[in-house]
Amino acid sequence: MSAGASGGAGGGFRAAVEARDLAAMRACLADDVVFRSPVAHRPYEGKAITGAILAHVIEVFEDFRYVRELEDRDGHALVFEARVDGLQLTGCDFLVLDEEGLVTDFTVMVRPLRAAEALAAAMGRRFDQIVAMASEDAT
Template identity: 65%
Template structure:
């Protein structure tokens, strides 16, 4: 998980995307349904980079088998401080195939939901463009 963590901390969207499996499923802390696929997950992560301020990882927890990881973080969104955790599963190739995020407190989750809602048209457009590029 060091590669993904380093990419996030460097705010390197391309390196973050390179850590994702094609069949990754992203589960948002503020959306009801999960988002399947690398194009939408990468676009969501780019959106998060745009809205999180003062982002930093606090702790990393890894299972003995090396497939499950938890990355505890803090960030600010629109003046609201939040704490969250990225729960990641990596496949046999070492790529993230399951990515679930949880955040607290409610005021932080609400600020995140509002900020990401403002980003969502751009996120969808970026995902569609990525799928179109792959199809060529």
């Protein structure tokens, strides 16, 4: 992978996240996107649930910022820093894009463990809301 600019194929998603623009984030997702959470054992499938997760995670993350972008012909890695419940974390969004530039596979990894646990707890408290939001969006 080589260092890429935010204007690359993943730039639309990055710009949407940095602007905290939920509609633009959702517009970057393929209908059949697969989201792989750093704190869940099974992937989530579909734009509705992925959009709902993104809507809540941008509220949970404090001081979120992308600090590096790597790309190759198969995808992008967007390295970020944030805080959750006062704990600093570093993470990476791994994006695979289709020929239209939509995200088809979205894998997130975070570290260190204590921050990942705080993220899991914060998102777990919102899980019912996430599922309800996804159900509304799917209809």
